[in-house]
Amino acid sequence: MISDEVKRMRKVRGLSAQQLADRCAELGMPIPRSVIANLESKRRPTVSVAELIILSRALEVPPVSLLFPVGIRRSVEILPKISAAPLDAASYFSGGAIPEGVSWDEYLDHPLYYFRQHEDIIGKILRAIKRLEMAREARAATLLREPSQEDKRAAERVRQLEAELADTADSGTTVVQAMRDMEIFGELAVLRPIYHKVQEWEGQVSHSEWATSSAKENLDGVCDSLMRVRRRIQALGIDLPDLPAAVQDAISQMEPIAVVPVTSLERLKEIQE
Secondary structure (H helix, E strand, O other), rough: OHHHHHHHHHHOOOOOHHHHHHHHHOOOOOOOOHHHHHHHHHOOOOOHHHHHHHHHHHHOOOOHHHOOOOOOOOOOEEEOEEEEOOEEEEEOOOOOOOOOOHHHHHHHOOHHHHHHHHHHHHHHHHHHHHHHHHHHHHHHHHHHOOOOOHHHHHHHHHHHHHHHHHHHHOOOHHHHHHHHHOOHHHHHHHHHHHHHHHHHHHHHHHHHHHHHHHHHHHHHHHHHHHHHHHHHHHOEEEEEEOOHHHHHHHHHHHOOOOOHHHHHHHHHHHOOO
């Protein structure tokens, strides 16, 4: 399989066997042209891990693609008498899938799984940080559009008048009649556009505050997930992966996350049932 894929990719790249050998030498591991020729003709039945990596680099493809050519074959053999789709085989080879016959507990307790999970959560944190920054910027921009004090007083005057009209309507008088009695037709006609403008701004402020709070809550949640994974890695006696500075800052600014006691969860389940 590897021999076929090396030959195929060499031709795709437009390289001769000698040019491929030269590339390997430039990368620090000479593989003579004769070795490449023997490999492609299957006279050489094996390839070392080091050769696989250097050949993949020289051909500019992922190493695993020489083993399991995704998109080229419909099925590949991953173990004796066990075949799978190339993508599934590549995932199995790189630890991204659980093979048949291996328990979840044993497989998921391997450091590779935790380190992958750690990396995935860091990506989520960086995206959550960006989302929070955007929410804060949007909120700041909204606050800059704050109406004047005069407009706010006008909006408050409309609220006051509408409350009085509502009280009058409750007494049995129509709203139109009440407006005539109070002589506020003209005043409301002037003030209502201002009121609607202030009301719209207040709604935007409320939404921006919700968006900022939601983004912060989401960021704290994924930071908490990361800390739980790091504690599990630490429990395995393994050195913890480094954290980007932005992630360290986010963790240092985490809000305490409420933990619901088990008894409360059980009680909630009983109520729901």
